[in-house]
Amino acid sequence: MIGPTTLPALSPLPGAASLPVPVGSCGPLPFASPDQVDPQLETFLRDAADQLCRWLGSSSSRPPLPGLSLLPGLEPQKDGLDGERLLSDLQQLMDGAYNPSHPGALAHLDPPPLTASLVGDLICAGLNNNLLAEELSPSLSRLERGLCAWLARRLGLGEKASGVPASGGSLSNLMALVTARRSRGLGTCQEAVVVGSADLHVSIEKALMVMGLPSEALKRLPVDATGGLDPLRLEEALEQLQREGRPVIAVVATAGTTVRGAVDPLVEIAALCRRHGIWLHVDGAIGGVLALSERHRHRVEGIGQADSVTINPQKLLGITKTSSLLLLADPTLLPATFGTGLPYMEPSWADGHGGEYGLQGSRSAEILKLWLGLRQLGLSGVERVIESAITRRRRLQRRLEHDLPAGELLLLGGPLHLLAFRPAGLDPIATERWSTQCRAALLAEQLMLSRPLYQGHHHLKAVLGNPHTGEAELERLGAVVRRSLQGVAPGASPVVANG
Numbered sequence: 001m002i003g004p005t006t007l008p009a010l011s012p013l014p015g016a017a018s019l020p021v022p023v024g025s026c027g028p029l030p031f032a033s034p035d036q037v038d039p040q041l042e043t044f045l046r047d048a049a050d051q052l053c054r055w056l057g058s059s060s061s062r063p064p065l066p067g068l069s070l071l072p073g074l075e076p077q078k079d080g081l082d083g084e085r086l087l088s089d090l091q092q093l094m095d096g097a098y099n100p101s102h103p104g105a106l107a108h109l110d111p112p113p114l115t116a117s118l119v120g121d122l123i124c125a126g127l128n129n130n131l132l133a134e135e136l137s138p139s140l141s142r143l144e145r146g147l148c149a150w151l152a153r154r155l156g157l158g159e160k161a162s163g164v165p166a167s168g169g170s171l172s173n174l175m176a177l178v179t180a181r182r183s184r185g186l187g188t189c190q191e192a193v194v195v196g197s198a199d200l201h202v203s204i205e206k207a208l209m210v211m212g213l214p215s216e217a218l219k220r221l222p223v224d225a226t227g228g229l230d231p232l233r234l235e236e237a238l239e240q241l242q243r244e245g246r247p248v249i250a251v252v253a254t255a256g257t258t259v260r261g262a263v264d265p266l267v268e269i270a271a272l273c274r275r276h277g278i279w280l281h282v283d284g285a286i287g288g289v290l291a292l293s294e295r296h297r298h299r300v301e302g303i304g305q306a307d308s309v310t311i312n313p314q315k316l317l318g319i320t321k322t323s324s325l326l327l328l329a330d331p332t333l334l335p336a337t338f339g340t341g342l343p344y345m346e347p348s349w350a351d352g353h354g355g356e357y358g359l360q361g362s363r364s365a366e367i368l369k370l371w372l373g374l375r376q377l378g379l380s381g382v383e384r385v386i387e388s389a390i391t392r393r394r395r396l397q398r399r400l401e402h403d404l405p406a407g408e409l410l411l412l413g414g415p416l417h418l419l420a421f422r423p424a425g426l427d428p429i430a431t432e433r434w435s436t437q438c439r440a441a442l443l444a445e446q447l448m449l450s451r452p453l454y455q456g457h458h459h460l461k462a463v464l465g466n467p468h469t470g471e472a473e474l475e476r477l478g479a480v481v482r483r484s485l486q487g488v489a490p491g492a493s494p495v496v497a498n499g
Helices: 039-057 083-095 115-127 138-155 169-183 203-212 231-244 266-276 287-294 335-337 367-403 428-444 471-483
Strands: 162-166 192-198 220-221 248-254 279-283 308-311 324-328 409-413 418-423 462-463
Touching: 039 083, 115 367, 138 162, 138 287, 138 308, 138 324, 138 367, 162 169, 169 203, 169 279, 169 308, 192 203, 192 231, 203 220, 220 231, 220 279, 231 248, 231 266, 248 266, 266 279, 279 287, 279 324, 287 308, 287 367, 287 409, 324 335, 335 367, 367 409, 367 418, 367 471, 418 428, 428 471
Parallel strands: 192 220, 192 248, 248 279, 279 308
Antiparallel strands: 162 324, 308 324, 409 418, 418 462
């Protein structure tokens, strides 16, 4: 059971009556003792850790997507609950949770967690530091600045590059565009636009909404056969915007689109942006971490030529959520954009308070779990995570290509670890019916794929970043897809994924 610690008694002010005891007060509150190792906390943590370890250790015996389960009580009762009751209620929630550690969990960019990242989250909560200001997080502020700078240099953004963590890629992308707009002096310009491909992430559209720009401020250009942004179309669009007198806040290139994992031609796009004097932001939430790999960084070649980059280590490396960073070639633009002064804090003794580097004020030390996770993996471990994900995608791709008659399946992929597919030659209604039925058949085999709507058709999508997925799962997946296509009329030849 959880045992509360004792609050020190307050001495009454001279001549003042004693304060009344609050109605319903039943003793001390459950905060960890500051004077000794708290045995009640030790017991609570040990029991909670055992419960989590049992949940993780039984992942393969439970499906990726659980059935609906009953929820425990939502509202607090009059008196607080002990640790045993809290963990019992917590188990009910765990029983109904998504199970990313199951080998058949292949639907989304949500891999199992690294063990060091789990520990990092726990220690982060216990320290309860605040990255708003240095005096609230002395060592962690320095860790954050140093690790952001290392990541930015590793991506090729330059020796002076750095950045800031953010609560998800959507916020990283928003902060990048706000910074780009300010750096271009376009803060009040309603004619300014952002240019990107038709497949850029929905967070870019949301960012423009938050920035107070109309929907037409987002200029989407068609993608080519590989799912990438065509540099010739981009150049034509930039020249047309120049003729119309419409300034460009930024070009947003994508290193890993959501459905097929396509990567825009970053080198060519960067050259265009330099020639036109336009900010280049790369949304590398999905594929940006490949730049950490010596063997696979060519798959996102040119990412280091951007002005700003979003990366999300949570999507492949197993860093627990959330883990996103905005990295800039010139990080001084962040406090220049978001700095307001913190008059209620002591002055910074180094490079500025964390709350001056982005939209967020109070922030937890999310950098801690990233630091521990990267050090646990090492560069060789990062390489292995990326290599195994690419290998699984290739093996699934070959299986679908070789086990099925030519022309039956349309494969959409890119150089990353995502693969989407649908039957060729079906109309949208028939494709939706097939995708629903095939996904249900896959779930019956404890294989979970997602069902995105892309270019007017529903597809099935496999994300091959789960390190527990083996040949047995890929074989079962191929067999289910093969059975689902029986009687489906073939259409065009498959479009093969790149890389």
